[in-house]
Amino acid sequence: MDFVTFFALAIPLVVIAIMVIAHPSPVYSALFLVLTLFLLAVYFLFLDAHVVAALQIIVYAGAIMVLFLFVIMLLNLQSDTQPTPRHGLGRAAIIGGVILVAELGLLLQRSSSEQAESSLPENFGTVEALGSQLFTTYLLPFEITGILLLVAVVGAVVLAKR
Amino acid sequence: MIDFLITFSLTLLVVLMVLNLGGLLLWVERKGSAVLQDRIGANRAAVFGKLPFNLGIVNTLVADPIKLFTKEDFVPAGADKLLHTLAPAIGLVPLLVTFIVIPFGDVLIIGGREISLQAANLNIGILYVLAMVSLSVYGVVLGGWASNNRWALLGGIRGSAQMISYEIPLGLALIGVVLTFGSLDLQEITRAQGALIGGWIPAWGIVYQPVAFLIFLAAGIAESKRIPFDLPEAESELIAGYFTEYSGAKQAMFMLGDFVEAIIVAGLITTLFFGGWQVPFLLRDGFHFPWGGSLALPSLLVTLLQVGSFTLKVLFFCWLQIMIRWTLPRFRYDQLISLGWKIILPLALANVMLTALIILLFE
Numbered sequence: 001m002d003f004v005t006f007f008a009l010a011i012p013l014v015v016i017a018i019m020v021i022a023h024p025s026p027v028y029s030a031l032f033l034v035l036t037l038f039l040l041a042v043y044f045l046f047l048d049a050h051v052v053a054a055l056q057i058i059v060y061a062g063a064i065m066v067l068f069l070f071v072i073m074l075l076n077l078q079s080d081t082q083p084t085p086r087h088g089l090g091r092a093a094i095i096g097g098v099i100l101v102a103e104l105g106l107l108l109q110r111s112s113s114e115q116a117e118s119s120l121p122e123n124f125g126t127v128e129a130l131g132s133q134l135f136t137t138y139l140l141p142f143e144i145t146g147i148l149l150l151v152a153v154v155g156a157v158v159l160a161k162r
Numbered sequence: 163m164i165d166f167l168i169t170f171s172l173t174l175l176v177v178l179m180v181l182n183l184g185g186l187l188l189w190v191e192r193k194g195s196a197v198l199q200d201r202i203g204a205n206r207a208a209v210f211g212k213l214p215f216n217l218g219i220v221n222t223l224v225a226d227p228i229k230l231f232t233k234e235d236f237v238p239a240g241a242d243k244l245l246h247t248l249a250p251a252i253g254l255v256p257l258l259v260t261f262i263v264i265p266f267g268d269v270l271i272i273g274g275r276e277i278s279l280q281a282a283n284l285n286i287g288i289l290y291v292l293a294m295v296s297l298s299v300y301g302v303v304l305g306g307w308a309s310n311n312r313w314a315l316l317g318g319i320r321g322s323a324q325m326i327s328y329e330i331p332l333g334l335a336l337i338g339v340v341l342t343f344g345s346l347d348l349q350e351i352t353r354a355q356g357a358l359i360g361g362w363i364p365a366w367g368i369v370y371q372p373v374a375f376l377i378f379l380a381a382g383i384a385e386s387k388r389i390p391f392d393l394p395e396a397e398s399e400l401i402a403g404y405f406t407e408y409s410g411a412k413q414a415m416f417m418l419g420d421f422v423e424a425i426i427v428a429g430l431i432t433t434l435f436f437g438g439w440q441v442p443f444l445l446r447d448g449f450h451f452p453w454g455g456s457l458a459l460p461s462l463l464v465t466l467l468q469v470g471s472f473t474l475k476v477l478f479f480c481w482l483q484i485m486i487r488w489t490l491p492r493f494r495y496d497q498l499i500s501l502g503w504k505i506i507l508p509l510a511l512a513n514v515m516l517t518a519l520i521i522l523l524f525e
Binding site: 031050054069070127 | 245284285286289290292293296297298300303304307308315318319322323325326346474
């Protein structure tokens with residue numbers, strides 16, 4: 001991914017991501033989030049991760065965000081006019097943000113971009129490669145995620161039955 | 163450069179074919195519904211004189227579009243203008259680009275160059291289809307919300323719940339097929355269906371996955387919001403549902419979107435379950451019959467036969483969907499949701515488990 005492509009995608013992506021929290025209307029916020037996720041999928045495409053890009057759109061943009069919109073419309077949420085009470089959330093957010101930026105900086109220092117590009121295997125990003133990685137190297141995390149999702153589904157059903 | 167031109171012209175061809183077939187389906191629906199209900203149907207604007215009866219081609223394919231595109235484009239008071247205008251496009255565009263991964267022939271050989279008759283050969287084929295179809299839900303949801311009309315909002319909400327519910331069995335039915343053929347690439351799946359079981363029966367998806375076919379058909383019709391699953395527009399309950407407040411060209415886009423979705427469902431059913439462009443016993447160099455005997459054919463004729471076979475199958479499944487639409491009554495909303503979650507979803511899950519078990523035991 002070259003310099004120009006990166007920034008041609010990154011600048012709109014960041015602007016749209018800011019619009020998610022800056023826009024007063026909840027429906028528009030959700031739509032900006034959809035757009036953010038869509039642009040992220042485009043990023044994955046440029047990085048040769050085609051499966052991840054497709055899953056990003058199917059799961060996040062196509063399913064979860066539709067549910068978000070469904071709930072927003074069902075509750076008929078109007079534009080946010082009252083200021084939200086803070087409870088010191090702002091300070092926590094700033095601290096969290098600083099820690100995140102520091103971590104990203106550390107990661108950036110550790111990996112050089114040339115190394116990452118030269119070490120791409122032949123069938124990187126294909127369904128077959130991703131699948132065999134998931135079911136061999138990352139089997140335990142994969143199964144644990146599965147169990148977590150199952151617990152979430154059971155929990156939702158129990159709560160709904162009350 | 164020449165590769166780019168080939169891809170460009172294939173993509174253009176596919177999109178134009180889908181658009182034209184969408185128009186044609188409008189006529190088939192008008193006149194076909196009349197045939198099914200023993201009516202005469204569209205019978206005005208008889209430009210070419212009166213045949214035994216007026217076919218209504220001019221009426222539906224010329225007069226109707228002109229009427230739609232010259233109507234006033236009305237945006238209701240209090241509507242969200244931007245989203246109201248964008249919604250039909252958001253609904254239609256993802257559907258139009260879906261068909262490019264569906265192969266409509268094997269290879270076309272021109273001047274020693276082999277052109278695969280598939281506009282985009284993606285490793286993630288089926289996932290791409292699911293991604294694009296799932297994006298088209300936004301057209302329904304936003305159209306319903308932006309109209310500032312209660313009927314439209316109800317239609318939009320119904321649409322989002324219904325399409326999310328039926329996307330899951332749709333995906334699970336596809337998993338059964340993917341397990342059987344071991345690929346997500348639609349061209350490879352179609353090639354695998356050229357084999358013969360026991361030397362006689364074509365190895366089409368329907369033979370291996372009959373349950374997945376029924377699930378896919380039901381979920382596909384639900385995704386394209388047609389009767390018996392047309393709850394989002396249910397004209398006897400919600401006026402016209404999510405496009406109540408639309409007129410003119412925007413409403414035409416919503417209508418076209420429904421037809422394009424029906425064509426996509428037909429194309430996918432053909433490709434996954436009925437051998438795509440395969441003609442039984444036809445290989446690249448001609449027919450090879452199981453009872454001995456063979457018939458050599460030039461490669462151009464083979465390609466034409468394959469494209470013709472694909473087209474005929476797609477047209478048949480479009481006709482089947484229209485016939486279902488004009489035969490069955492509409493579900494009640496709770497019936498629709500409980501059918502999706504309590505019957506079709508467990509059935510689809512069982513199908514995946516059984517398929518995986520059989521593959522594990524016999525291979």
